[in-house]
Amino acid sequence: MPRGTHHPRGRRDEVDKHSYDGDDGEGWCLGNCLASLLQWPVMLAAAIIIPVFGITFIVMGSIYIDSCKIERYVPIWLIVQGVIMLFGDSSFHSLLLLWFIAGNVWVYKAWSQNPDYAHYWFENGCNMSLFRVAFWGIITLDVLFGVSVVVAVVAFFLRGCRR
Secondary structure: OOOOOOOOHHHHHHHHHHOOOOOOOOOHHHHHHHHHHHHHHHHHHHHHHHHHHHHHHHHHHHHOOOOEOOOOHHHHHHHHHHHHHHHOOOOOHHHHHHHHHHHHHHHHHHHHOOOEOOOOOOOOEEOHHHHHHHHHHHHHHHHHHHHHHHHHHHHHHHHOOOO
16 A cells, blocks of 8 residues: 555554665665675776777777788777777667677687787787787676676675665
């Protein structure tokens, strides 16, 4: 029954006691504070990593666009991922997640084939600088993504805690 509906004195107190309008004050502050403390490091890391990586990805992918024969999509992925990181709109969550997964597949597939860094023009070659940026960038993004998921789940449960 909606809060504030007229009831006899005893019945209304009972209804109000069991109603919930958002903040009951018990455990809410502690849960919210812990959730915020967990989220701050991730948000700070993302605020630093995303622009730096975005610019680095665009520059390296553009300079070495034809320098990774082992997997020609690695420099393209770097450029597009860099643009997404700098200017991306989060309204296409599914597409962004698929592009991120595709980057993982391309980079780890090339890494598993042991690229020839000395001869990037060979069929199994890739420029060492380009590949290192892609490889360590994707590992960093994977870790940041995993930590973000864990923190989001923990924060969700902490914000919902009640005594």
